Amino acid sequence: MVQRGSEKLWCPVPVAAEDDGTGSGSAALTKQDFEALARFRFGIRRYLRFSEETVRSHGVTPQHYQLLLALKGFPGREWATVRELAERLQLRHHSVVELVDRAQGQGLVTRAPDPDDARVVRVLLTGQGEQILARLSALHRDELRRMGTTLTLPNWHDEPEDSAGHGPGR
Numbered sequence: 001m002v003q004r005g006s007e008k009l010w011c012p013v014p015v016a017a018e019d020d021g022t023g024s025g026s027a028a029l030t031k032q033d034f035e036a037l038a039r040f041r042f043g044i045r046r047y048l049r050f051s052e053e054t055v056r057s058h059g060v061t062p063q064h065y066q067l068l069l070a071l072k073g074f075p076g077r078e079w080a081t082v083r084e085l086a087e088r089l090q091l092r093h094h095s096v097v098e099l100v101d102r103a104q105g106q107g108l109v110t111r112a113p114d115p116d117d118a119r120v121v122r123v124l125l126t127g128q129g130e131q132i133l134a135r136l137s138a139l140h141r142d143e144l145r146r147m148g149t150t151l152t153l154p155n156w157h158d159e160p161e162d163s164a165g166h167g168p169g170r
Contacts, residue, residue: 002067004070005011005079007085008140010063027157028159029157029158032041032157033156033157034156036154037154038149038155039150039153039154040153040154042150043147043150043151044151046147046150047143047144047150047151049082049110050140050143050156051065051140051143054136054139054140055136056081058132058136059136060108060132060136062101062103064099064106064108065106065133065136066089067085067089067096067099067100067103067109068103068108068109068125068132068133068136069128069137070088070089071109071123071124071125071129072125072130072133072137074088078124078125079112079122079123079124080123081099081120081121081122081123082096082121084099085123097143100123103129106127107126107128108125108126108128108132109123109124109125109126109129110123110124110126111123111124112124
């Protein structure tokens with residue numbers, strides 16, 4: 001998409017952002033940049049395919065696995081609200097309500113009132129949800145180990161060098 005005045009136009013070829021001198025633009029991508037981006041995208045897709053096939057083979061939908069992982073991985077506590085889960089999963093509130101309903105029906109999660117605020121409902125993992133999540137997450141960890149550096153962020157060729165001649169963070 002390219003903007004010309006107030007009009008947005010579809011452009012079938014990649015267009016680098018214009019550099020206005022403020023450092024907010026990007027230099028044109030090199031062939032190596034495109035290859036690195038394609039390699040990284042391929043790694044993401046390969047991992048997601050592994051994940052989808054693995055969780056389905058264990059009788060869980062990919063969405064339910066993501067829900068269980070979001071609950072167990074929620075920072076600082078073992079539960080979350082539907083609103084918080086919607087943010088973590090990047091879904092609409094009503095979609096998460098339906099997802100939690102289905103997961104609760106399968107015995108993976110439960111709802112409990114918040115003892116401090118009667119308006120808040122906590123979503124928690126059940127014992128069954130914990131067991132399935134532990135098994136699936138171990139498989140995911142092992143797959144990430146097998147993938148090695150496939151999901152390492154690419155080194156871009158337009159990164160500024162420091163005084164030692166290294167890119168940022170090196």
